[in-house]
Amino acid sequence: MAVEKSTVTPMMAQFLEIKQAHPDALLFYRMGDFYEMFFDDAVHAAEALDIALTKRGKHDGEDIPMCGVPHHAAEGYFLTLIRKGFRVAVCEQMESPAEAKKRGYKAVVRREVVRLVTPGTLTEDSLLDARRHNFLAAYATVRDEGALAWVDISTGAFHVMTCPRVALGPELARLTPREVIVVDGVESEFAELVSDSGAALTTLGAAAFDSTAGEKRLLDLYKIGSLDAFGSFARAEVAAMSAVVEYLEITQKGKLPLLRPPVSEGQRSTMQIDAATRRSLELTHGMSGGRAGSLLGAIDKTITAGGARLLERRLSSPSCTLAVIQERQEAVAFLAGDTRLTADLRDHLKGVHDLDRALSRLGLDRGGPRDMAAIRNTIGHAQTLLSALSGDLPGVLISAASGLQGHDELLALLDDALVAEPPLLARDGGFIAPGYDSELDEARKLRDEGRSVIAAMQAEFIELSGVSALKIKHNNVLGYFIETTATHAGKMMTPPLNETFIHRQTTANQVRFTTVELSEIETRILNAGGRALEIEKRLFQSLIQAIIAQAGPLGALARALSEIDLTAGLAHLATSENWVLPKMDDSRAFDLQGGRHPVVEAALQASGSPFIANDCDLSEQSIWLLTGPNMAGKSTFLRQNALIAVLAQMGSFVPAKSAHIGIVSQIFSRVGASDDLAKGRSTFMVEMVETAAILNQADDRALVILDEIGRGTATYDGLSIAWATLEHLHDVNRCRALFATHYHEMSSLSAKLDGVDNATVTVKEWEGDVIFLHEVRKGTADRSYGVQVARLAGLPSVVVERAKVVLEALEKGEREGGTNRKAIIDDLPLFAAVPPPASVKEVVKESAAEARLREIMPDELTPREALALVYELRDLAGD
Incomplete structure (x- = not known):
């Protein structure tokens, strides 16, 4: 926006000067009751806010684009712009037009940017989710040591921790900050990492991350002599905290929020959960991005x-x-x-x-x-x-x-000072209770009861003068004045009354006077409204100071209420x-009896369906190899055990009949399939990257849940990868794990590895269909029932029948020791040779039990005959 100031009006020159200092933000320039934007700011804002783009004046022969929003509704526009990636510089009028004119007739009202609105520095209720934090974070490195600091200025929470670069992604996934600050020049290194966490990336100069200057900045902020008062902090931690404070000074224009003393967190004091696992388990966000479907939403x-x-x-x-x-x-x-x-x-x-x-x-x-x-x-x-x-x-x-x-003291002060239901804004007035301040009460009385005040004064003057015909009147020329007849005026103009009553005007029949007291009360009545508001504003500031003085105890009160x-x-x-208190200890136990998935159970309850509970005991055999068909509930079983561990270690009861859990240091989840086209990763590549992270990081206290490792590539490639992965978990990581697979060949590993046991999700096949029982039992599945599940999904019947033919041929070839799958497939009849699907009546053959039922007349059965019939039908149905 290169514009010569000499070619524009003084007001536009002021806009350009302020804009030059904030090139990366949309400048909300206050003009009366509106915030107005000009030039490129107006173009971008009008498009983002879907408001009219107009014009104001010309520059170099071209119209100057302009748009505006009402100042009283600005918060809603801030939120829209922040969500669309913009930052906003709020420029306010620092004086009234009348004050500006004192400097000259053409003087421009002085304006200053009072605040930068960014994603991590929001405080207004309308811009925030009341039930979620709004963190601003900063990452710093000092001599190859990393640290992460984060603050929520809307609550004052301030935390810091040492954080190596490799741990930054999981920590950002845990905190979900809205904005992350890094040192200028390295933004390209962090752009992808920060973007994955959903945060905006901001840079600051290296001086903001200087740990020596930063320590002084923190000491000045908290008015203390040493940071030792808050604990021991590494240089990188000081640098990260310094960057946070510096950024707040910049965005809040020197007016820092009330920040609690920084709390240092140990990285190993909490369960480590990486970003992929958090997404997979849907801890705080469902797949849709909101709370719906998440564990947080359910509990x-x-x-x-x-x-x-x-x-x-x-x-x-x-x-x-x-x-x-x-x-x-x-x-x-x-x-x-x-x-x-x-x-x-x-x-x-x-x-x-x-x-x-x-x-x-x-x-x-x-x-x-x-x-x-x-x-x-x-x-x-x-x-x-x-x-x-x-x-x-x-x-x-x-x-x-x-x-x-x-x-008690603060409560008494606020009880005395405030009305029961105060207005939203201090500028509206009327929030200070009657009787709290005598000066305010007097101003209000003059404002609201001016006529009665004058009537009372008139009565006083009648008593003083002894003139009953005396009246106090008002006109636009003289204002308030005392009027009496010429007969009585002589008395008021002679001592000692002439010292009180000052002659102002004589008319044909009346004489008019004033007094010092009447002149004063006139001024006070005329100014009473403004004076009352000014007194309330002054009292408002004094109450703020009284509250801020109790910020520490009030913060403790807030924490106590949240804990309760x-x-x-x-x-x-x-x-x-009907949840149970889990037994927690330092062992490697993981024994859940009757465990349930809290989110799925809640959804089933809403539909009136029961949830099938299942046991999981990894205490002896620390790895379960889980087989069974798709749709049988393997993924639900995997996730529910991980969620129960999370619930137990946050201090909650858990959805189970009983639970004994040894501390879980990490949870890793590789469940579900997705690609990452933006990064050029296929589904299989994403799966391998996540599996690699697990094998490289899981320790012996970790809980790992894996589903269908190797499914994204050729059968033998996938089987070999899954096989080697399971061996690594058993021999190297030595962690507790649930490993779901369709590779039934892997079930033989339970005989070779002491810590591996087989489990399966049971189903029942009847009349060519599969019935899911959702029960997990020890043992292995004999098949995957993929064709039956395909039928349930609605594949055309001709495709399902063809799949059956291919499957039977392949299975027969394996049973007979065949190794040449191509030869087997070549021998299959052509696709077109598959007979057309039979009608529903032909496909669904009536069973013997159904035929017997059709012969029965229930109303004619005696109780003994009915019981005998039950046994007969059981025999006809088989096991």
Whole structure:
């Protein structure tokens, strides 16, 4: 946008100057009640927002493109632009037009960019999902050591961890940040990785990542003398945190949000789950991209937004610390055993607001009176919750109860200061309660009751002067004045009354006076509305300061409420869905009796169908080789065991009759088929890349679920890859694993490898059809029933019949020791020789049992005859 300033108006010159400082953002330039955009910004914004593109003036003989949006509705437009990959620079008027004119008649109103709106720096409720975090992350390296820092400025949460480059992908998959910052010049190295996580990539200069300057930046932010107050941080961690703070200073124009002290996380303290596994297991996102169909969507019984965010964090990062897991389980078990208390807590939590985000908005001067009311009301509900949490409590609830206390002084202040239902915006006024500030009460009285104030003053003047005919009147020339008859005026113009009443005007029949007090009250009445609003704004700022002073205790209160909500939600889930408390220890046990898939079970319950529970015991034979036909439930069985491990280590009950699980350090899943055309990868290549990651990373405490390894290539190639993979898992990784396959030849490995056992998903074949029983039992499947499944899928009957012929020929050749498959296939009759499909009546042959049933008259049977008939029909039907 190279435009000579001399050729444009002063206003347009100001726009161009500000735009030059923010070339990568759309400049929302405030003009009265609108944000307006010009030149290329207008073209891009009009297209993205689907609004009219118009023009304003000319430059070099050409129209200047322009579009605009109302300032009061700007948040919705911000969200649309952010989702489409834009950044927005918000440019506000820093003075009124009247103030600008004091500098000269043609002076332009002073404007400044007050904020950069980016994906990772959103705070408004309308721009955020209340039940999800909105993380901004930064990755730094110092001397080949990597670190990842992330912050949610809408809640103040600030975390950091050492993170080698190889672990960055899984960590971004866990956190799902909206924006990731890297040092300028290396963006090409991280572009694909960041894009895969769904985040926007942002770069900063190397100075922002300097660990020495960064340490000083952090010390200044928290006003402390040493970072040791928060723990020990590696240089790379300091560099990453420094970049986050620097970026916030840039985007928030120096007004930093309320950030909690940074918390250092250990990489091995949580279960490691890579991006492919998270997608496969649908932990927090279903295949459609939303919550529907995900584990999170199925188990979320939380009431509050903070509780929902805590649930997602726990589910995304299951703990590997046994003491932590058991402490959380103890709290859930306590509430699960007291359904009355759980119901009471959940009922009280319905009145709790999103304390973290209200506090953050107030800290950034983006909050309003309702945020204050939310804090007041939440503190009140916290006191109710505290009274309910009495007696002998588990450790988690004891800690939470302590966080509910100590807010009486702030509650009293906000109770006194605020009306019950304040307006959304401070500029609307009317949120300070009557009686809180005498000066405000007086201004409101003058604003709302000016006539009664004047009437009271008139009564005072009558009493003072003794002139009953005295009146206070008003006109547009004199304003308020005192009027009396000429007969009484002489008295008011002589001492001592003349010291109070000042003569202003004499008419034919009346004399008019004023007083110092009347002049003052006139000015105050005329300015009362504006003065009342100014007083409320001043009081609003004082209340913000009082709230910010309690940011630490309020943050603890928010965490306590979230913990109570999550614990009560998991307890409610356990009792309502008949889940069981798993036994957790440091062993290699993995024994689930009657395990169920929580998402599939919920879907079946909705349709009125039962879910078939299955056992899984990897304690002795740590690898199960699972065979059986497609559609029989192998993938469901694989996933449900992985999901149960995740639920157990986040501290929840699990969907099973009993569960004993030794800590699982990692979960890897290779289930399902997909290609990656954007990266030039076929389905088979994607499968091999994911399998390689598993074999290279899985340790002896990992849980691996694999489905159909090798299916994307030639039969013998696939079989050999699957065979070698299973041996590697057994001999090298030595992990617990479920390995599903159609290669029945692999079942012989159970005789060669001590840690491998065979299991199969059972089916029953009847009259050429296959019935899925969805039961997992020890043993092997004799066949895959692929042709029968093809029939169920609706393949043309002629194709199904032809497939049967080919299959029978191939199987016969193998039984007879044939090795030349080409010769066998050459001997098959031609496709066209397959007879046309018979009619339905010809295909479906009536069984002996059905024929016998047709002969029976049920109403004529005695009970003894009916019982005998049951035995007869059983014999006719066979096993």
